[in-house]
Amino acid sequence: MTSRTLGVARSQPAFVASLAVLAIVLLMAIFGGWLAPHDPFMLNPQAVNQSSSASHWLGTDEFGRDLLSRLLIGIRPTLMVALGATVIAAVFGSLLGIAGAYGRSWLSFLIMRAVDIMLSFPPILLALLAVGFWESGVLSLTVVIGVLYIPHFARVAHSATLQVARQEFMEAEHAMGASVRRVVFTAILPNILSPLVVQATLTVAAAILLESGLSFLGLGIVPPEPSWGQMIGTARGYLGQNPMYVIWPSLLLALTVLAINVVGDRLRDILDPRLREE
Amino acid sequence: MLEVRNLSIAFKTRDGLKSAVRNIDFTIGPGEILGLVGESGSGKTITSLAVMGLLPPNAVVTSGEVLVDGIDMLQLGPVELRKLRGRHIAMIFQDPMASLDPIFTCGDQIIEAIRLHETVGKAQARQKAIELLEKVRIPDPERAMRAYPHELSGGQCQRIMIAMAVACKPRIIIADEPTTALDVTVQKQVLDLLRGLNEEVGAAILLITHDLGVIYEVADRVVVMYSGDRIEEATTADLFNNPKSSYAKALIDSMPTPGGQHDRLPVIERDALGNVFSVRPEPRIRSSNVAAASDANVAPLLEIRDLVKSYWIKPAPLAVPVEMRAVDRVSLSIAPRSTLGLVGESGCGKSTLSRAVMRLYRPDAGEILFKGRDIARLSEGEMRPFRRELAMVFQNPYGSLNPRQTVAELVEAPLVIFGEGTASVRRRRVAGLLDAVGLPAAAAAKYPHEFSGGQRQRIAIARALALNPSLVICDEAVSALDVSVQAQVLNLLKDLQVEFDLTYLFISHDLSVVEHISDTVAVMQKGRIVEYGSAKAIFANPKEAYTRMLLDAVPTIGSDRVGKGVA
Amino acid sequence: MNASIAGALLLVGRKLLTAFIQLLVIATLIFSVMYIMPGDPVLLLLGADSNPSPEAVASMRSQLGLDQPVMSQYFVWLWKALHLDFGTSLANGYPVSRYVLSNLPRTLELAFAAIIIATLIGVPLGIAAALKRGSLRDTILTSVATIGISVPVYILGTMLVLFFSLKLGWLPASGYTDISRNAFEHFRKLTLPALALGFGLAASIARMTRSSMLEILGRDFVRALRAKGMSERRIIWQHVLRNAAIPIVTIIGLQLGNLMGGTVLVEAMFNWPGLSTLLVGAVSARNYPLVQGAMLAIAALFICINLLVELLYSLLDPRIRRKRT
Amino acid sequence: AEGGTLYFGLSGEPATLDSTINAGTPARTIRLAIHRGLVNYGADGKLSQELAQSYEVSTDALTYTFRLRDAKFHDGSPVTAQDVKASIERITAADSKATYRNELGVIKAIDTPDAKTVKLTLSKPFVPLIHYLALPESAIVPAAWIRDHGKDPNATPIGAGPFKFSTWERGRELTVEKFDGYYKQGKPHLNDVHYVFYADENTRVNALKSSDVDIIDYVPWKDAASIEVDSNLKLASTTGPFMMLQFNTKFEPFSKPEVRQAVSYAIDRATVINTAFNGRGTPIYGIAIPEGYMGYSKEKANYFSYDIAKAKALLAKAGYPNGFEARLLSTAQYGFHNNTAIAVQAELAKIGIKAKLDLPDWSGRIAKNNAGDYDFLVAGTAGDIADPDWLSNFFYGGQQLVRLNNSAYFNDPVINDLLDKGRVTLDTAERGKIYGQFVDRALEQSPFVYLMWRDQSFGLRKNVKGFTNIPGFLTFQSGITVEDTEME
């Protein structure tokens, strides 16, 4: 067992490194608050927009708050929104997409047209609607972004299912009298998983960025709580004075997304038995 | 011309390399036809892929060389390899459906193959493609050119593959089971075509087949493989008259002989010392209630009345679709516990008929009475209870296996679907089924792509039998199996028939198999049943000209092959 | 032949009807959303920097017809829209259709330029990664793509501006010149925004291409193509890519659709006077007729793109075509 | 130098050019190039006679008599008393949407004894009237134009200003060109001005830096320094607008003046300035009356100080020793509003007031402001006019107790009284005293907590001369100085 683990580590350094990154990120999400070297909410008007120094390793933001501390406690809402939204979108979107491709014709017509309608509804309007109804915060943000990405998953799942549904093993399932549930979960899903995994990894990144995009409507994480997306969004204004401000969260985000992507790719390859043994 | 020296191939697995082929040696000279026979899964396809330099990514050549005109293929770079392939050395793949690009028309694919190596215009290439299709006896070449692979029958696809392979008159042809889906008349035509090339340009042909009759008729020399080893090489005559190895001997013994009606077919067994020999096993269960299968008093299990199924095809991309009747007012009936053999030329509608019976689509007209109930018009929900009793082995086994499921999952699927047994019961059942079709227990954890053609076919058979359904439709279910495994499977089918009162609709182009297993036989031509009666009567005294022609074309051992003297 | 024309007409008719109903649903939805949202166009119009009198507010409101019940406003709007009259902007009475017609082509142009750039970069990148799965090249390409995904467009855009305009002075930092006035200048100004948008999209396309290519590369027919002696390049570009195209086309279609209303940041940042800017501005100002008009335009475009994508599906995969007919 | 084209980067596109509606600074900037009023504010911040050559006010402050100069509209017709009458009546009409309809509503009658004389009669004395007439929204337009196009919001505007309207490419730019018949000799200097709309502040700054434009308004605070140091650019900066907190005086703790004072003591203004405005501002520890404006007094300017202990004591006295929770309304749409709120939140946390931020978009924020749906809010604004009556807008209780610019439900009879008196008192010294008393009372009641004067800057290329950022509240009317602007 251990030798095999070692073997994996040697043959898949990127994969192992990515797992490590994700593990660290998760740990930080849990313990970030304790690790923070400074009070992440403490304003220091005398030290705004500073670059790295001995006391502030990553520098400070426009309020003189310690960037490292804020990055650390910003992970949790970021991850919650990104993963939560992705899960919502993936679960509902994929099922809708499959139903839209495999279901009865009237049902698929309804579903796909509804998906079109949702897609043609710009995010900003949906976000505004949400602002009208809910308090802003992690939960509503997660739901809104999740709902926003449902149609994307639906489309991807739909097209992939259309392709799979034409293959002969689907006829075999049919001939065996497989229930819809079985067809969906054992025949279709595993065979369309790879585009879905890709879409999911894309969604994670997009959700984090969208979060910062929606904050100007008042749907973001409520300040002074930080999140990576919000930090990147704010930092944009300070590119000239404090480039590090934008670089740190972007770098962390890129690293995390990269890790998620590598793991996602690997997952995709593992799920494809034809590629597994190499 | 082609020389394989000491070739060994292994597969990378979790537990290190697993040897698949060991120390294979053979040579083929110009104008020579070398037969390669052997047990299903013995490494024939892998060997030929190695010759082409097309091994799957998880396979490695551990030793040996493949010399084509003295050049080692295994050392060539991709560019040089590419120049050889197709033009100099061509291959006909075992699974034609899977080997055609699903989204290009067959015509485009043939034209492409031609133009890859010959500088000819599109129209000229097209002309040539049509000629080729005519040569392989495709009935309506124009339509086949326009059709996508999924719109053709299994045998038609196979012939498209063959046409493509011979398009550039390659000097070496590797034909891997080129006639598995072809009826005997077409098979004859195709073999003639290959032989023609062989004579015309002195092509060297490596013919992989399990059909010893074919080998006998066309091969000059034969290599026999058994579980990865070459165990014998001899001229055809020597092999059949005087096989040296015990396996070859057993193989020849196991052949079903036309006319000879036996209850059991001989199979090859291996004793504790590793010696193999042919035995005729006793039935597992003595038939106690041997009800006359074709008793007129017994209500038929399945009765088909005036069944019609058409495909609508567009003659041109924007044209109005025209009707193509694949099944034309077919009426049949099968008594319980009996076997109906369905034979007919390739593309005559056998698979379409069986799919209609399975209600994979709604027939256009007619009735399908199963146990007296018309299932032709049932809704999906109403069909469900019947699905427990109907099972099918698809003609294209690889395609019908979900690539993302292990063999265990695939085989137990019917049990899972109908909630049969606990997990451990199912596991035992899967193990039993795999054993019965001659697959090792280790197969359970593998995925379909890790198997040979014959092995995949057996997985499909095991799955179909999992629930002991009442009616099993076998669409060319044993076409890719060597005689011994084929015998084993056929014996199994018979045993099960006795034990569980199974009924079979058995589609095959191998008349000796049909003769052996069927109680009644239907002969189909161009969508219609042209002759229908008891097996004995038809084989002894065929009435229709078409049936007679079929019977005449069966390659048999002992009959001398035509034009052998020329080689 | 006649029958096929009739069939085609029927099909077109059905599609049009569907599109119409979709637009109707969207219109209704937007109408409801706009009225549920907090905000008041009149206050924004009159009270930009000062305290308008309540009388002025009331007078403005009644002049704009905003004092009518919502339902009657809706039906009046709908009735007019059915006659292709989408009303006038609340802010200045300028016809909505003129606004939309002038801004729509600009967004379309930007979106198409971006998607073309993204496809030209993304597809080859994805293929390259797929062909060398697990290799260093794959890792590097994946990382580059990931950075493309996770660097927000405004940061990329800002960097492009800093470098190409402010530092090198090669390209204008922002703006729009009508193509009829100066085509060269027009395309110079299109370059940076299209690049900024395109890069991020390229990354997603590359990821999807890689995955989809891998799926197909494992199929047996690829082996058969190699046996024909076809060059690897041709196998990849002609056969594998086309077989793998459906998910790729899907994601490109999705992105193109998204761009219709989603180029906001880039349009704002490069002062590209497109539809997204118009829409966001209208939403911010609660300019209901303008939101409605812009949204309907976006939705209509969207439907067109979807039809296109579906058409492409069936062109790409004959097996899907069979299901449809 | 004479001639040339000026590219003026504006922070937004005007919703409308209707001369009676205050549709924001960009609209005013453009209209100030096209239109002139009887009087306007000049570059020095003082009233300057424009279409009116002179005017006099009767001692009871009930009649205003204007003598018109010889000026022409862009269509060539002379500016007559009829045009003035029509323009003012358009504002005061019953169905008018004019922003300052209320203020000008005191004009009871308009007499035109001759073509060059206009006499306004008021229903009650109203000293600040002349200042309201100086606003860009009181521009004089031709009577004929009002008759033909008065109701058409898209009509081509015609005024008597230095530039005439040329083209408006929606979403992109608006162009005006030199009016040769302008009544000021030798003005304007420029041939035409292109007002290019840059809603995004970073883009606007980049456009200036890459010399796509010659002037930009609303320089973001964070970019001010980089413009100052750029050798090709200069920064025209002034203070004028201020940031403050508005309270809902129905909300329990904020109903008490002590609590509001405690808030004022608790906020270190430097925090707000340094964080939300990059240090570009001046703290206000009193009432936001610009130096030089009536009511300003040095000793009251630092009535409050940053003093946590005092703040805590006041809170305790009001009965909230441990603080309380309150919703702070601001907007996420504008960074400086957003950041002010965050800074205030952090400062108030020190005395136990937990502010929960509510950050809708601007439109939502305005709606909530107007509905009184807040506990307290962040506002950034300026007075409308240079006359102390601007304070009424903020402090007067009266009929409408929930307005954009007042603290909701705040209604102090003493303050109302003083404001009433201030409007009708003509004598400057007397008026000064009244507003002095007003300031005392306002500080005591503290319905607003003032935070800071924020810098308001234009960025210019070095070769742009003559453009002035008018100090104080009038910075938003600086657009009038394009008539003096030259390019070198």
Ligand SMILES: Nc1ncnc2c1ncn2[C@@H]1O[C@H](COP(=O)(O)OP(=O)(O)OP(=O)(O)O)[C@@H](O)[C@H]1O
């Ligand atoms: N991709 C693979 N991975 C692992 N094992 C494989 C793979 N392909 C084939 N094998 C194994 O290699 C052996 C030889 O397979 P091969 O396809 O050469 O058999 P074959 O002689 O052609 O049999 P058949 O007559 O049934 O087609 C089989 O036991 C098969 O299970």
Ligand SMILES: Nc1ncnc2c1ncn2[C@@H]1O[C@H](COP(=O)(O)OP(=O)(O)OP(=O)(O)O)[C@@H](O)[C@H]1O
């Ligand atoms: N999907 C389809 N669309 C159009 N034509 C089809 C389609 N499937 C099959 N056909 C045509 O219908 C005819 C009957 O096909 P079918 O598969 O039933 O033949 P078959 O008897 O099983 O032949 P084989 O022995 O070669 O498998 C063939 O001519 C074939 O080309």
Ligand SMILES: [Mg+2]
């Ligand atoms: Mg094989």
Ligand SMILES: [Mg+2]
């Ligand atoms: Mg068939």
